[in-house]
Amino acid sequence: MDTEWPWDTLHAEQEARDGSFTDAMRREYRWDEEAFTRLEAAMRAACYALDGRKTIDRWVGEGFWCWTAVVPELTEHPRFSPPDPHYLRQCLARLRDLGSWFFNGTSPYGPDHVWEPVQPARA
Numbered sequence: 001m002d003t004e005w006p007w008d009t010l011h012a013e014q015e016a017r018d019g020s021f022t023d024a025m026r027r028e029y030r031w032d033e034e035a036f037t038r039l040e041a042a043m044r045a046a047c048y049a050l051d052g053r054k055t056i057d058r059w060v061g062e063g064f065w066c067w068t069a070v071v072p073e074l075t076e077h078p079r080f081s082p083p084d085p086h087y088l089r090q091c092l093a094r095l096r097d098l099g100s101w102f103f104n105g106t107s108p109y110g111p112d113h114v115w116e117p118v119q120p121a122r123a
Contacts, residue, residue, distance in 0.1 A: 006042035006049070007060075013039050014063035025071055029080040031088065033120045040094055043067065044115055047101045068099030084121035094118050 016022040021035035043064070050056060072092050074080060082088055100108045107113055 006045035009038055009042035010046060010060065010063055013042070014059055014066070022066065022071075025074050029074065029077050031075075031081070031083045031091075033083065033087075036091060037117065039067065040091075040098070040118065043095075043098045043102070047098060047107070050102070051105075064099060064102045068095050068102075071095060087118070087121045090118045 013020045013022045016026055019035065021032050021039045024030045024032040024035055046060065050060075072095065075082065075088065075092070083091075097108050
């Protein structure tokens with residue numbers, strides 16, 4: 001299962017491999033916008049793929065817990081280098097919403113909701 005989209009991306013994130021969003025947050029306390037975009041898309045794809053499933057692999061649950069519970073805490077670290085505050089709030093809200101979908105089994109917005117990409121602020 002973990003050799004194809006979105007599982008390959010989620011597995012790399014869960015292991016905090018070099019270049020992953022998780023790696024940038026855990027080791028550098030840095031928000032990598034491009035890596036976040038990849039992670040967010042993979043999390044969304046996983047929620048769709050897991051719809052209706054009764055069981056999941058443990059590593060997937062551990063990853064979702066990290067991204068929805070630990071990442072927001074890391075943004076409070078004194079060494080964290082934050083992006084634009086509005087963008088950060090949107091990203092943290094997206095992680096929360098994806099966590100709700102993953103852990104509750106249904107999208108907080110319903111099945112027809114269109115998940116627009118979170119756009120970084122550009123100067």
